[in-house]
Amino acid sequence: MVRELFRKFKEIGGEFKQLKVVGFERSDRIKSVVLEDGSVLNADEVVLCAGAHTGQLSNLLDEPIPLETERGYHTQIMAPKISLKHSIIWPAKAFVISPTAGGIRIGGTVEMAGLDAAPNYERAKISVKHACKTLPELKVQESSQWMGHRPALPDTIPIISPSAKTYGVFYATGHGHLGLTYAATTAKLIGQLLFNENLDLDISPYSIDRF
Numbered sequence: 001m002v003r004e005l006f007r008k009f010k011e012i013g014g015e016f017k018q019l020k021v022v023g024f025e026r027s028d029r030i031k032s033v034v035l036e037d038g039s040v041l042n043a044d045e046v047v048l049c050a051g052a053h054t055g056q057l058s059n060l061l062d063e064p065i066p067l068e069t070e071r072g073y074h075t076q077i078m079a080p081k082i083s084l085k086h087s088i089i090w091p092a093k094a095f096v097i098s099p100t101a102g103g104i105r106i107g108g109t110v111e112m113a114g115l116d117a118a119p120n121y122e123r124a125k126i127s128v129k130h131a132c133k134t135l136p137e138l139k140v141q142e143s144s145q146w147m148g149h150r151p152a153l154p155d156t157i158p159i160i161s162p163s164a165k166t167y168g169v170f171y172a173t174g175h176g177h178l179g180l181t182y183a184a185t186t187a188k189l190i191g192q193l194l195f196n197e198n199l200d201l202d203i204s205p206y207s208i209d210r211f
């Protein structure tokens with residue numbers, strides 16, 4: 001689905017660059033985005049949606065936000081020797097087992113260790129151990145592990161908001177455990193903000209200046 005959205009984005013004129021943003025140029029409003037290769041992209045509007053890294057970018061605009069990373073892990077088992085028709089969630093042990101097109105995925109845990117610490121895959125192994133107890137037939141073969149960052153705010157409510165400091169800057173971050181679920185709704189609201197359209201809902205609870 002994401003690939004199809006990407007294809008459509010390019011079809012209607014979107015341009016894709018995969019480079020780190022390292023700075024901004026601004027006067028009373030945003031003027032441009034500076035990339036790691038030194039190139040500059042002029043822009044009247046900029047949406048900051050860099051997940052848990054958005055705080056590093058907002059700092060560059062003198063607009064700190066109390067954003068942390070809740071790190072999580074998953075293990076993908078390509079040949080599990082069992083099949084599942086639905087996900088199994090075990091809240092007390094903080095993990096989920098889900099069927100995917102490429103096997104079974106065991107995900108979960110919350111680790112507060114910042115953006116820079118190396119992954120601790122022992123955490124992924126613990127979830128796999130619990131999953132094997134839940135599903136004794138499960139075989140852990142051909143597996144891979146992954147660590148990701150959940151962008152977390154202290155009140156667990158995302159920021160979907162124009163900047164309070166720099167005209168032309170918008171924020172879409174802090175979706176925590178539900179960033180995939182809320183992606184389309186957030187994109188729609190940000191689009192409505194950018195194009196000055198009527199908003200589907202009152203976004204004041206998601207304002208950046210609530211902290």
Ligand SMILES: Cc1cc2nc3c(=O)[nH]c(=O)nc-3n(C[C@H](O)[C@H](O)[C@H](O)COP(=O)(O)OP(=O)(O)OC[C@H]3O[C@@H](n4cnc5c(N)ncnc54)[C@H](O)[C@@H]3O)c2cc1C
Pocket residue numbers: 019020021022049050051052053054057070071072073074107108147148149150151172173174175176177178179180181182
């Ligand atoms: C184990 C685990 C399981 C999860 N399960 C679910 C689930 O079942 N359902 C759900 O809804 N959510 C789930 N989530 C949460 C979800 O993954 C996040 O909420 C979501 O990815 C946040 O989306 P985002 O676009 O804000 O940030 P990200 O997905 O983190 O994307 C941010 C992007 O910005 C880029 N970036 C960062 N800094 C810069 C920079 N300086 N310049 C340019 N680019 C930059 C990054 O490279 C990245 O591509 C899970 C998370 C984890 C860790």
